[in-house]
Amino acid sequence: MSDTSDPPLMAACVARYGSPLYVYDAQAVRDAFCRFRAAFPYQPTECHYAIVCNKNAYLVRLLQALDAGIHANTPGDAYAALAIGVPADRIVYSGTNLTRPDFDYLIANGIRLNLDSLDQLRDLARQGGAREAGLRLLIDDEDRPNRIGVTPAELEAAVGIARNGSLRLTGLHMYSGTNTLRASRFLAGLDRLIAASARLPDLEYVDLGGGFGVAYRHGQPPLDLQRIGAEVTLRMEALSAERGRRVRLLLEPGRTVVAAAGTLLVTVVSVKERGGRRYVGVDSTVGNIVVESVYHPFHRIEAVAPRGGDLDIPTDVCGNTTHSRDFLARSSRLPTLHPGDLLALRDVGAYGYAMSSHFLNRPRPAEVVVDGGETYLTTRRETFDDLLATRVSD
Ligand SMILES: Cc1ncc(COP(=O)(O)O)c(C=O)c1O
Secondary structure (H helix, E strand, O other): OOHHHOHHHHHHHHHHHOOOEEEEEHHHHHHHHHHHHHOOOOOOEEEEEEHHHOOOHHHHHHHHHOOOEEEEOOHHHHHHHHHHOOOHHHEEEEOOOOOHHHHHHHHHOOOEEEEOOHHHHHHHHHHOOOOEEEEEEOOOOOOOOOOOOEOHHHHHHHHHHHHHOOOEEEEEEOOOOOOEOOHHHHHHHHHHHHHHHOOOOOOOEEEOOOOEOOOOOOOOOOOOHHHHHHHHHHHHHHHHHHHOOOOEEEEOOOHHHHHHHEEEEEEEEEEEEEOOEEEEEEOOOHHHOOOOOOOOOOOOEEEOOOOOOOOOOOEEEEOOOOOOOOEEEEEEOOOOOOOOOEEEEOOOOOOOHHHOOOHHHOOOOEEEEEEOOEEEEEEOOOOHHHHOOOOOOO
């Protein structure tokens, strides 16, 4: 049984740290990362955890201990990683629309850059200070509207810009889109990327990005990571043989590493039944969590210590505001519930706390990590003062 499925431990966490509460199972993160990493036997492979989905310092450190680097989507991601103690040479930035101060910050800190437009490549060349860069490639049909990356046809111009700016173009990056559950999407993207890479004489790495999906619903077929890993290895071996040198493989998994390790514990406040439906009000809100109405993943919800089987009545779990979309779960099946009971919203380790906000003015929950039976408070609960922390006083 995982630590976050242990009812007395979960009740003890809430008694000690309050409710609502994010709880992460450290061992579940280790297991998910090792499973992911083992699926890619190709050497050399560098695995950069995408800190955008959860910047919890305890989890980042445990991933570092497993030899993970960090993927930064923004300069703020890089800042968070550096503040946790990740060395700059273990951070890879792959993002978009950097301003001059953004470039200054990333270059001053020696962070490797994957850029996503010719304009950004020109900016980097003008900036000086960097000697190499990678480019994000559009892996979809370039005749359709799409804001992402550079097209294969733009690569020749990119090589010219880099040459004139004394830069080497050493990498090509792709991103399949978050929560992708089809192995074929990654493989087709990689095929396009490898074909396009023929235009880059200085190619040193191929970055497969992130987007590895999670099966949030019962019975949903999981992403076939073994197949992706095996097929990617074959393609990378062929590319390396063709180039006469080992081309590095970079990976940027986020969600798949931490989603299942996170639970949001909430407490029932009131229960109503009417019109053939049950409405269970809890002490949390969509502002504390990302739910289907705001971002696509659906989350399973369960009673932490059920008194019996699920009742035959559709149950909506409602947040503690009257916002019309403030539902943590809709049409769930749950057992008898009374005020004071604990519910567990599962698989919220990725894009959960990270996407929580001050919308609706409910302070954010605390975060704790459970590791080897011990609990560690990693983020304190916010107060009303935090809601006004950036206000300039009159
Ligand atoms: C370039 C890039 N890599 C990796 C990730 C992580 O994605 P995921 O959590 O879907 O694996 C993101 C997410 O925004 C991204 O933009």
